[in-house]
Amino acid sequence: MRNLMKTFLTLLLLYLLPAAGFSAEPEATKDKITRDEAQHIALKQVPDGSVKSAHLERKKGKKFWSVEIAKAGSKALTEVRVDALSGQILTAREPMPPAEGSEKPKR
Numbered sequence: 038m039r040n041l042m043k044t045f046l047t048l049l050l051l052y053l054l055p056a057a058g059f060s061a062e063p064e065a066t067k068d069k070i071t072r073d074e075a076q077h078i079a080l081k082q083v084p085d086g087s088v089k090s091a092h093l094e095r096k097k098g099k100k101f102w103s104v105e106i107a108k109a110g111s112k113a114l115t116e117v118r119v120d121a122l123s124g125q126i127l128t129a130r131e132p133m134p135p136a137e138g139s140e141k142p143k144r
Contacts, residue, residue: 083117
């Protein structure tokens with residue numbers, strides 16, 4: 038009887054834990070969109086750009102890829118956020134021009 042109860046509780050926990058957000062899967066495998074896919078999606082927003090960095094972030098419980106892209110001949114970066122589950126573009130922040138006086142004086 039005791040073994041039956043242990044088996045029942047074990048099965049119940051295995052059933053309830055994934056529903057509560059706990060899983061035996063590593064966190065990275067839950068993302069449907071890979072880094073390469075996110076970069077490809079983000080590059081559609083910045084034609085003739087090149088990816089400078091891409092990393093996975095989480096804010097307010099939402100996971101997304103933050104992809105920074107530079108256009109040829111520019112130091113300014115455009116950040117494109119791609120939803121890690123759907124691949125949808127969340128935001129695309131245009132680069133800000135450098136503030137006056139922030140560049141080193143030419144000699």
